[in-house]
Amino acid sequence: MFETTPIIVGLDIGTSKICAVVGEISDSGSLNIVGVGQSKSRGVRKGEVVDASIVGEDIRHAIGEAEQMADTEIRSVYLGVTGGHIRGFNNRGFHPVASQDREITEDDVQDVIKNARAINLPTENKVLHIIRQHFLVDGQDGIVNPVGMLGTRVEVDIHVVHGNFNRLQTPIHAVKGLQLEIEDVVFSGLASSLALLNNHQKEMGSIVIDMGAGTTEYAVYSNGIIKHTGIIAVGGDHLSNDLAYGLKVPLGRAEQLKIEHGSALVEPEIRGHTLTLTNDHGIAEKTINLEHLRRIMSLRLDEIFQLIANELDQADLLNDVREGVFLTGGCARIPNIQKLANQVFHLPVSIGKTNSISGLKSALDQPEFAAAIGLVRFGSFETRKRLQEKPGFQSTLTQTIKQIFRRS
Amino acid sequence: MQEPTPQNDHSAPLQPLTVKIIGVGGAGSNAVAGMLRSDLGVLSALILHTNSRILTLETNAQKLVLGSRRTHGMGTGGDPEIGRAAAEDQEEMLRQFCKDADLIFIVAGLGGGTGSGSAPVVARFAKDAGALTLAVVTLPFDFEGNRRAQQSQVGLLKLKSSADAVICLPNQKLFRLLDENTPVNDTFNFSNDLMTQGVRGIWQMLNRTGLINVDFAHLRSVVQDRHTESMFASVEARGEGRVREVVERLVASPLLDEGRVLEEASDVLVSLIGGSDLTLADVNKIMDQLNRRVCEGQLILGTAIDPALHGTIRLTIIASRPTPGISHNQPANHSRSSTMEMGKSDFEAPFFDEPTVLLSQSRFKGPPPETTPENTEFLFQQQNARGGHARKKSGVKMKQELLNLEIISKGRFEKSEPTIHHGEDIDVPTYIRRGIVLN
Numbered sequence: 001m002f003e004t005t006p007i008i009v010g011l012d013i014g015t016s017k018i019c020a021v022v023g024e025i026s027d028s029g030s031l032n033i034v035g036v037g038q039s040k041s042r043g044v045r046k047g048e049v050v051d052a053s054i055v056g057e058d059i060r061h062a063i064g065e066a067e068q069m070a071d072t073e074i075r076s077v078y079l080g081v082t083g084g085h086i087r088g089f090n091n092r093g094f095h096p097v098a099s100q101d102r103e104i105t106e107d108d109v110q111d112v113i114k115n116a117r118a119i120n121l122p123t124e125n126k127v128l129h130i131i132r133q134h135f136l137v138d139g140q141d142g143i144v145n146p147v148g149m150l151g152t153r154v155e156v157d158i159h160v161v162h163g164n165f166n167r168l169q170t171p172i173h174a175v176k177g178l179q180l181e182i183e184d185v186v187f188s189g190l191a192s193s194l195a196l197l198n199n200h201q202k203e204m205g206s207i208v209i210d211m212g213a214g215t216t217e218y219a220v221y222s223n224g225i226i227k228h229t230g231i232i233a234v235g236g237d238h239l240s241n242d243l244a245y246g247l248k249v250p251l252g253r254a255e256q257l258k259i260e261h262g263s264a265l266v267e268p269e270i271r272g273h274t275l276t277l278t279n280d281h282g283i284a285e286k287t288i289n290l291e292h293l294r295r296i297m298s299l300r301l302d303e304i305f306q307l308i309a310n311e312l313d314q315a316d317l318l319n320d321v322r323e324g325v326f327l328t329g330g331c332a333r334i335p336n337i338q339k340l341a342n343q344v345f346h347l348p349v350s351i352g353k354t355n356s357i358s359g360l361k362s363a364l365d366q367p368e369f370a371a372a373i374g375l376v377r378f379g380s381f382e383t384r385k386r387l388q389e390k391p392g393f394q395s396t397l398t399q400t401i402k403q404i405f406r407r408s
Numbered sequence: 409m410q411e412p413t414p415q416n417d418h419s420a421p422l423q424p425l426t427v428k429i430i431g432v433g434g435a436g437s438n439a440v441a442g443m444l445r446s447d448l449g450v451l452s453a454l455i456l457h458t459n460s461r462i463l464t465l466e467t468n469a470q471k472l473v474l475g476s477r478r479t480h481g482m483g484t485g486g487d488p489e490i491g492r493a494a495a496e497d498q499e500e501m502l503r504q505f506c507k508d509a510d511l512i513f514i515v516a517g518l519g520g521g522t523g524s525g526s527a528p529v530v531a532r533f534a535k536d537a538g539a540l541t542l543a544v545v546t547l548p549f550d551f552e553g554n555r556r557a558q559q560s561q562v563g564l565l566k567l568k569s570s571a572d573a574v575i576c577l578p579n580q581k582l583f584r585l586l587d588e589n590t591p592v593n594d595t596f597n598f599s600n601d602l603m604t605q606g607v608r609g610i611w612q613m614l615n616r617t618g619l620i621n622v623d624f625a626h627l628r629s630v631v632q633d634r635h636t637e638s639m640f641a642s643v644e645a646r647g648e649g650r651v652r653e654v655v656e657r658l659v660a661s662p663l664l665d666e667g668r669v670l671e672e673a674s675d676v677l678v679s680l681i682g683g684s685d686l687t688l689a690d691v692n693k694i695m696d697q698l699n700r701r702v703c704e705g706q707l708i709l710g711t712a713i714d715p716a717l718h719g720t721i722r723l724t725i726i727a728s729r730p731t732p733g734i735s736h737n738q739p740a741n742h743s744r745s746s747t748m749e750m751g752k753s754d755f756e757a758p759f760f761d762e763p764t765v766l767l768s769q770s771r772f773k774g775p776p777p778e779t780t781p782e783n784t785e786f787l788f789q790q791q792n793a794r795g796g797h798a799r800k801k802s803g804v805k806m807k808q809e810l811l812n813l814e815i816i817s818k819g820r821f822e823k824s825e826p827t828i829h830h831g832e833d834i835d836v837p838t839y840i841r842r843g844i845v846l847n
């Protein structure tokens with residue numbers, strides 16, 4: 001290949017903003033972020049495209065800005081997808097070891113993976129990711145590579161992420177309509193976790209929660225492996241909507257109140273404190289009880305964390321999480337949200353950092369960017385894989401040629 | 409009950425901001441005239457003074473001589489009371505100018521009669537018009553004497569209570585930036601330049617050409633109704649080591665008390681402008697350095713490209729003083745338009761303008777999807793099921809709330825697929841489903 005530096009673009013179509021991040025793999029093989037573009041998102045609800053033509057405009061805007069900054073032309077993207085229809089689950093494949101001497105071969109591994117992948121999904125569903133977790137040999141857990149081991153049966157656990165085919169097509173169409181190629185489609189909850197966690201954190205056990213405007217995605221890792229992914233179609237918009245209803249103010253005002261006076265906890269000292277809203281003419285129009293404001297928010301946030309915690313508890317995953325919970329997405333900015341999450345999960349909670357990628361340590365280390373940066377990261381893994389596979393590809397080619405010669 | 413209708417003004421979010429600038433008094437007029445001569449870009453400007461001298465200023469700004477009946481164009485004689493009254497006299501004209509602006513800068517030198525007296529009045533009109541109102545002012549040199557110093561303090565207090573935020577440039581601190589023997593006139597020019605940089609820094613940051621756009625809403629959330637006093641500094645560096653240098657210069661700036669202002673700041677707005685050679689890596693290095701210096705505060709970054717700045721980085725910073733405690737009022741009976749008495753706390757009741765224009769800047773957009781009849785049916789069932797449940801929890805009081813549930817509580821999600829979790833429609837506010845009564 002004669003391409004100089006491969007460009008990797010992550011496109012995150014969020015409910016409140018659309019974000020394109022451009023990465024570049026340097027000669028030394030490290031990933032650098034060289035551009036970012038953003039646009040308000042006007043045609044997305046709960047993470048899903050509801051007005052394709054407006055979304056197209058917004059994507060174009062974000063891509064244009066990213067192109068300008070990275071000084072490059074963007075032809076293809078890694079597309080992040082989300083929505084309440086997306087599900088993650090684990091599946092186990094089983095395979096009896098074929099060889100006489102019971103030594104597990106590469107073929108056995110291929111077979112067991114094939115068996116694990118044979119999943120019965122309704123036809124309207126489409127698999128997004130199949131991620132290999134680990135192998136078991138005669139029931140012994142946690143094996144990374146069983147080739148060469150002795151055993152009678154080999155099993156493999158995989159994590160599957162899937163979603164509704166039609167609903168996945170909407171953002172794909174919107175992107176393709178702009179003459180952009182799609183390199184791959186990635187669940188944005190997975191992407192965020194890739195942006196935030198380093199190997200140590202995955203090893204020690206971590207939960208990443210990306211709470212955006214329309215959705216909250218989560219991913220759990222332990223022993224270096226992804227254990228669980230999920231999404232609830234609830235986010236910052238719900239906080240605003242709850243406030244609009246509870247405080248009887250228009251939605252725009254509620255959003256503003258949330259950002260300026262919001263908190264995840266109701267501190268006892270704010271009892272009786274009020275905010276005065278005035279109209280155009282400076283005349284006091286309405287008094288807002290600050291305690292109510294925060295109580296409404298706190299209850300909603302508490303509920304979201306509870307729903308996640310219950311799900312993870314039922315899957316018996318919380319005990320393996322030793323590193324803690326990492327919050328990201330715009331809602332991670334809500335004051336006291338760490339404390340609240342800590343009360344629910346009984347785990348250390350911090351705001352995730354995308355530090356692990358060079359080129360953007362501080363500038364782009366903002367919670368809103370996690371998913372888009374993770375998409376670039378995902379792309380860089382894929383690209384490296386491809387680059388590494390190339391010699392392999394060549395060798396099989398020479399083998400084939402050799403075979404042809406031998407035959408003749 | 410009032411329905412929290414989703415704002416349907418999403419058609420307009422990409423509208424450019426309407427920014428206006430008003431120079432008040434001699435210093436303010438000079439500074440604004442200077443700003444217009446520099447490459448500030450299109451924005452509509454007005455200069456006003458009690459002294460008809462401004463009519464001779466060469467500038468594109470509209471001009472308004474204040475209180476000509478009171479003062480016969482001869483100035484205030486240094487009396488802020490006259491400045492105040494003169495501005496009130498022109499209420500209609502001033503309000504007219506402020507109309508339809510998203511953001512209004514008010515520029516003045518405090519200490520004299522016009523700037524100190526009129527600027528707070530103008531700020532009030534600007535805020536009444538719904539604009540985010542930022543005042544950029546100088547404070548007098550020590551050598552100007554006690555009376556001016558006192559008048560400037562009074563003016564500052566008034567301005568703080570009528571503008572959203574006041575950005576201060578204490579002239580005395582300029583001495584440390586200048587040669588001792590600089591003629592006074594040059595010093596004033598220098599101070600004008602600094603104000604220009606402050607205004608330009610904010611304005612370019614909000615301008616859409618930015619790489620990392622600071623949402624106007626974001627800026628609002630940091631400054632609106634905080635009535636804070638902010639410090640600012642703007643520095644530039646050129647050539648090879650500009651990334652390192654620009655931070656060093658900033659931190660060394662006497663305007664930031666050698667970095668102390670950064671350490672103590674509660675919010676820091678960072679505007680970084682460079683040529684088309686500005687890389688994200690540069691931005692990142694600078695932010696990294698700043699991050700280290702700001703202890704508690706929130707950093708808000710905006711960057712923009714100005715092709716004319718090739719090889720140069722310009723860094724402007726606006727640092728707000730921390731708000732002690734929570735910035736809201738306990739008794740709720742302040743009114744923004746009440747006269748601003750002295751001695752009020754710096755951190756007044758946050759009042760709200762109806763954010764009509766600005767809502768388009770907020771994060772709410774997007775026409776909702778169509779609902780299907782099945783969907784609606786489903787929704788109703790969900791709500792009925794839940795209704796029974798919630799009533800059990802909290803008795804009679806809840807019933808009333810529930811009656812309205814169908815109409816109101818779905819709000820923004822009315823037309824999107826409901827989020828159902830274990831059979832419960834969690835689009836409905838949690839507090840309602842948990843039967844919590846707010847009163």
Ligand SMILES: Nc1nc2c(ncn2[C@@H]2O[C@H](COP(=O)(O)OP(=O)(O)OP(=O)(O)O)[C@@H](O)[C@H]2O)c(=O)[nH]1
Pocket residue numbers: 432433434435436438439457458483484485486487491516517518519520521522523524546547548549552556579596597599600
């Ligand atoms: N930056 C700058 N500051 C000035 C200039 N002229 C005066 N100042 C400062 O601004 C303060 C107010 O001066 P003016 O603006 O001339 O006063 P005024 O507000 O017009 O008030 P009166 O002339 O008393 O009606 C002075 O005390 C100086 O510290 C100027 O040209 N540029």
Ligand SMILES: Nc1ncnc2c1ncn2[C@@H]1O[C@H](COP(=O)(O)OP(=O)(O)OP(=O)(O)O)[C@@H](O)[C@H]1O
Pocket residue numbers: 013014015016017018041046047211212213214215216235236237255258259260262328329330331333334335367368369771
């Ligand atoms: N300081 C703050 N306080 C409260 N909420 C905030 C704050 N800052 C941002 N938010 C909220 O964060 C949300 C936006 O976050 P983000 O950009 O991660 O969402 P998104 O990616 O557009 O949406 P999604 O991933 O759900 O599709 C909005 O609901 C916004 O109101």
Ligand SMILES: [Mg+2]
Pocket residue numbers: 012014015210212213329371
């Ligand atoms: Mg998101």
Ligand SMILES: [Mg+2]
Pocket residue numbers: 047082210211212213214215216217329
């Ligand atoms: Mg999300």
